[in-house]
Amino acid sequence: MSRIAYFGPRGTFTEQAARALAPGEELLPVETVRLAMTAVRKGEADAACVPIENSVEGVVPATLDGLSESTPLVAVAETILPVHFSVLTRRGGGEIRTVASHPHALAQVRDWLEANLPDAHPVASSSTSAAAVGVLEGDFDAAVCAPVAVEHYDLEVLATEVADVSDAATRFLLVRRPGELPEPTGADRTSVVAAAANRTGTLAELLTELATRGINLTRLDARPTRSNFGEYRFFIDFEGHVAEPRVLDALTALRRQCRNLRFLGSHPRADGTQTTIESGFGNDDFVEAAGWAAAVRRGDLA
Ligand SMILES: O=C(O)C(=O)C[C@]1(C(=O)O)C=C[C@@H](O)C=C1
Structure with a gap:
C-alpha cells in the first residue's frame, strides 16, 4: 500500500482529491502544502496530493513554490473537484463575530459573507479544516469548509452549497519523486x-x-x-x-x-x-522530418 501525504488536517478538499487520486491508499494529513511535499522528498510518503489552481482564485502560490524549490518532484496525475462550501459553527454557539477559512476559500465566498454574515470578521487559517478545528477550540465562531469536514468535526451546519461562483472548481495534483x-x-x-x-x-x-x-x-x-x-x-x-x-x-x-x-x-x-x-504539427510530421534530415546527413537522398 502506498502512503499519500495531503494538505490537511482531515476534512479538506485536498483529502477528497487524495481519495479520488489514490483510492484505497493510506492517507497522511499534514499541516501545509510544503510539508506534504517535504514528506515525499524525505521518503516518508510515496506521493503528495496538493491543490494547484482554482477557477475563481487562480493558482495556489505555496504549491508553485514547493514545486520549484529543493529536489525535483513530478506530477503523475490530477483531478478537478467542484468547490461548494459548508459554513460550520459550534453547537449552540451564539453570535458569529469571526469566520475563518483558507484565504482561497474566503475569496470564493465574499459575496455570500457580505449578504449573510455582514458583521462577521473574516480570518485566514492554514486550510479550510484548520478553520473547523479553530471553531471547535473556540478560536473562531464559524468556518467555511469542504462539505466532508462535518463528518470529522462535531460542528453544526449553518449553510451548505455556499459559492459566489456556482461552477467553481479546483484542480489538484498527485506528485512523486521522479521515476517512470x-x-x-x-x-x-x-x-x-x-x-x-x-x-x-x-x-x-x-x-x-x-x-x-x-x-x-x-x-x-x-x-x-x-x-x-x-x-x-x-x-x-x-x-x-x-x-x-x-x-x-x-x-x-x-x-x-x-x-x-x-x-x-x-x-x-x-x-x-x-x-x-x-x-503539419503531428508527431508523424516530426518523425518524418527527422528521418528526412537524417537521410540528408547520410547523403542518402535519392
Ligand atoms: O483548505 C482546503 O480545504 C484545501 O484543500 C485548499 C483549497 C485551495 O487552496 O484552493 C482547495 C480548494 C478550495 O478552493 C479552497 C481551498
Whole structure:
C-alpha cells in the first residue's frame, strides 16, 4: 500500500482529491502544502496530493513554490473537484463575530459573507479544516469548509452549497519523486518551470518554441525567484506528453534557451480534453522530418 501525504488536517478538499487520486491508499494529513511535499522528498510518503489552481482564485502560490524549490518532484496525475462550501459553527454557539477559512476559500465566498454574515470578521487559517478545528477550540465562531469536514468535526451546519461562483472548481495534483512517467493518452498535460534570464524577449523566446511546434499553452504563471527583485520563474503548462516527438522536441528547445529549466511532469488531463494538433504539427510530421534530415546527413537522398 502506498502512503499519500495531503494538505490537511482531515476534512479538506485536498483529502477528497487524495481519495479520488489514490483510492484505497493510506492517507497522511499534514499541516501545509510544503510539508506534504517535504514528506515525499524525505521518503516518508510515496506521493503528495496538493491543490494547484482554482477557477475563481487562480493558482495556489505555496504549491508553485514547493514545486520549484529543493529536489525535483513530478506530477503523475490530477483531478478537478467542484468547490461548494459548508459554513460550520459550534453547537449552540451564539453570535458569529469571526469566520475563518483558507484565504482561497474566503475569496470564493465574499459575496455570500457580505449578504449573510455582514458583521462577521473574516480570518485566514492554514486550510479550510484548520478553520473547523479553530471553531471547535473556540478560536473562531464559524468556518467555511469542504462539505466532508462535518463528518470529522462535531460542528453544526449553518449553510451548505455556499459559492459566489456556482461552477467553481479546483484542480489538484498527485506528485512523486521522479521515476517512470505515466503513459501518454492523447489528452495529456506537460508542466515545466523556467527561471528565465532578465533580458529583453526571454519569455517570448520560450513561448515561441512552443508556438512554432503547434503546442497549445494551458497555463502561464510567474513567481518571484526570491533572489533578485524583479526576477521571475515562469510556470508553463501545455498540451501533450513528453513521450510525443513534437513535445520532446519543444522541451529540448526550451532547455537550449534556458539552462534553469525544471520538468514537472506529463500526465493525463482530468478534463479529458484531447490535444489539438494542427496540420503539419503531428508527431508523424516530426518523425518524418527527422528521418528526412537524417537521410540528408547520410547523403542518402535519392
Ligand atoms: O483548505 C482546503 O480545504 C484545501 O484543500 C485548499 C483549497 C485551495 O487552496 O484552493 C482547495 C480548494 C478550495 O478552493 C479552497 C481551498
